[in-house]
Amino acid sequence: MSLKNYTLFLADTSLILGQRLGEWCGHGPVLEQDIALTNIALDYVGRARLLYQYVSELDANGKSEDNYAMMREEREFKNLLLVEHPNIDFGFTVARQFLIDAFFVPYLEELSKSKNERLSHIADKALKESQYHLRWSSEWMIRLGDGTEESHKRIQSAVNSLWEFSGELFSPVPYEKEMLLEGIAPDVENILTRWNQSVNSVFSEATIIKPKDSWFQKGGKEGVHTEHLGYILSDMQYLQRTYPGQDW
Amino acid sequence: MMDRELKNLEFQSRIDRDEKIEAKDWMPEEYRKTLIRQIGQHAHSEIVGMLPEGNWITRAPSLRRKAILLSKVQDEAGHGLYLYSAAETLGIERDTMIEELHSGKAKYSSIFNYPTISWADMGAIGWLVDGAAIVNQVALCRTSYGPYSRSMVKICKEESFHQRQGFEIMLQLCKGSSEQKAMAQDALNRWWWPSLMMFGPSDKDSPNTAQSMAWRVKRFTNDELRQKFVDMTVPQAEILGITIPDEKLKWNDEKGQYDFGEINWEEFYSVVKGNGPCNKQRIHARKKAHEEGQWVRDAALAHAEKRSKKIA
Ligand SMILES: [Fe+2]
Ligand SMILES: [Fe+2]
Numbered sequence A: 001m002s003l004k005n006y007t008l009f010l011a012d013t014s015l016i017l018g019q020r021l022g023e024w025c026g027h028g029p030v031l032e033q034d035i036a037l038t039n040i041a042l043d044y045v046g047r048a049r050l051l052y053q054y055v056s057e058l059d060a061n062g063k064s065e066d067n068y069a070m071m072r073e074e075r076e077f078k079n080l081l082l083v084e085h086p087n088i089d090f091g092f093t094v095a096r097q098f099l100i101d102a103f104f105v106p107y108l109e110e111l112s113k114s115k116n117e118r119l120s121h122i123a124d125k126a127l128k129e130s131q132y133h134l135r136w137s138s139e140w141m142i143r144l145g146d147g148t149e150e151s152h153k154r155i156q157s158a159v160n161s162l163w164e165f166s167g168e169l170f171s172p173v174p175y176e177k178e179m180l181l182e183g184i185a186p187d188v189e190n191i192l193t194r195w196n197q198s199v200n201s202v203f204s205e206a207t208i209i210k211p212k213d214s215w216f217q218k219g220g221k222e223g224v225h226t227e228h229l230g231y232i233l234s235d236m237q238y239l240q241r242t243y244p245g246q247d248w
Numbered sequence B: 001m002m003d004r005e006l007k008n009l010e011f012q013s014r015i016d017r018d019e020k021i022e023a024k025d026w027m028p029e030e031y032r033k034t035l036i037r038q039i040g041q042h043a044h045s046e047i048v049g050m051l052p053e054g055n056w057i058t059r060a061p062s063l064r065r066k067a068i069l070l071s072k073v074q075d076e077a078g079h080g081l082y083l084y085s086a087a088e089t090l091g092i093e094r095d096t097m098i099e100e101l102h103s104g105k106a107k108y109s110s111i112f113n114y115p116t117i118s119w120a121d122m123g124a125i126g127w128l129v130d131g132a133a134i135v136n137q138v139a140l141c142r143t144s145y146g147p148y149s150r151s152m153v154k155i156c157k158e159e160s161f162h163q164r165q166g167f168e169i170m171l172q173l174c175k176g177s178s179e180q181k182a183m184a185q186d187a188l189n190r191w192w193w194p195s196l197m198m199f200g201p202s203d204k205d206s207p208n209t210a211q212s213m214a215w216r217v218k219r220f221t222n223d224e225l226r227q228k229f230v231d232m233t234v235p236q237a238e239i240l241g242i243t244i245p246d247e248k249l250k251w252n253d254e255k256g257q258y259d260f261g262e263i264n265w266e267e268f269y270s271v272v273k274g275n276g277p278c279n280k281q282r283i284h285a286r287k288k289a290h291e292e293g294q295w296v297r298d299a300a301l302a303h304a305e306k307r308s309k310k311i312a
Helices: A002-022 A031-059 A065-070 A090-111 A117-145 A149-165 A174-181 A188-206 A228-236 A238-242 B003-016 B029-048 B050-054 B063-088 B094-103 B120-140 B146-175 B178-197 B209-214 B222-240 B265-272 B279-292 B294-311
Strands: B250-252 B257-259
Touching: A002 A031, A002 A065, A002 A090, A002 A174, A002 A228, A002 B063, A031 A065, A031 A090, A031 A117, A031 B063, A065 A238, A065 B063, A090 A117, A090 A149, A090 A188, A117 A149, A117 A188, A117 B294, A149 B294, A228 A238, B029 B050, B029 B063, B029 B094, B029 B209, B029 B279, B050 B063, B050 B120, B050 B279, B063 B094, B063 B120, B063 B146, B094 B279, B120 B146, B120 B178, B120 B222, B146 B178, B146 B222, B178 B222, B178 B265, B222 B257, B279 B294
Parallel strands: none
Antiparallel strands: B250 B257
């Protein structure tokens, strides 16, 4: 059960982030970045599919990847709160992406050494993508932070708003702790050190001030979400809910 | 003989020998203008065309379809990029072209002024709209301007992929429940005539065709291409088992092609003039993205300047 929940946490986080990034397609600030955002969206949707396929094998009940994506409710989704945050503007999107990329690069590196072969395989593939994403989001953090007065203001305020969602990355819930004990999940304590290094170095080059750690939101991993998730799901699941049990 | 006339003659004989004209070659001003207009229009169509399909990305019915749709719409952005670059070889900036799109001076394909109101529209667009685009673009692979012709070769490969994916969506729906099949039929009913309109006015009302044909910018007339599209698509509709909404559509044994009904040209010109269901929304969405991206582009520029100063 813990392995399934843990895999769902990874899958849901990937899907919801992919879904959010997909909203940009056709609306990017410049054609080249429209393409870049869609690339990242595609990587996350792809990642989600591999993970749901694994969940479905664990369940062994004939459910497809789409059953998990399209037929579960808010309380069953285990994604990080950070990824359900609306895009707001390019600055928020970049900041959200950077915080998550700086997490996923060391995290997937560790997960690729997991005792669970399947997860280790998926992590291996995802790691290469995330390394590319991190390069992209770090460059944009720096461009926006050290660009114009307006861009600096915008990216700083995005960081300030999103900061309270960053704590959830590093506060393990019971199924993660169990997976850590079994040698399947990485130890987020170690990830935190490396995350801080990335954040500090990029923030300093971007002249962004790191917000003070005061209080962090949490709950996503256990299915207690912000009000945004319900809207994401009603949009994403609309066809499967309206015409249940059909092939598309 | 005047110098200019001589040059014009030389130019025409190069065209007649099927030589490719390259960016640095001499060309008549009118040839340059025609190409800028046509390539610009084509680039804008790719970009505006992202909107009706982008409309279904968050609602795609399966993760596989979501991934396919995302990468399809992304391909169209790539096509826009190639084409803007091809136009830039003729001495116009991308920014200028974008301004012309936003001000309404430049046109784009009217097909994208129709709304996508069901999932089946993703099938119909891939099948019919990308299908019509292929017929047009295969012909353009041999167009006389080198950079345009080369970008068409690249683009055509992806378009035929899009067309197959669109057809596959339709096929899945047509094999599905009665609701799904009705969805597919409804999409065909709405997209059929606008797809035929994609080839432009009928030859008798297309004053620029003769010159474009002489310059081999165009290799076939609008009506010839439209006929090709109809002949190619009717058998596909038969495979799907849905009905093309044209009572006059009939195989003509003598001509070896299909006869089909008259296009509603009033609707065509009305949509071109701006009175289609989504003309305002499409331009509004493009302008909004551009305006909201201004600070991002400014920041990138400012940062690049700072960086080059540091290095210098
Ligand atoms: Fe295209
Ligand atoms: Fe296409």
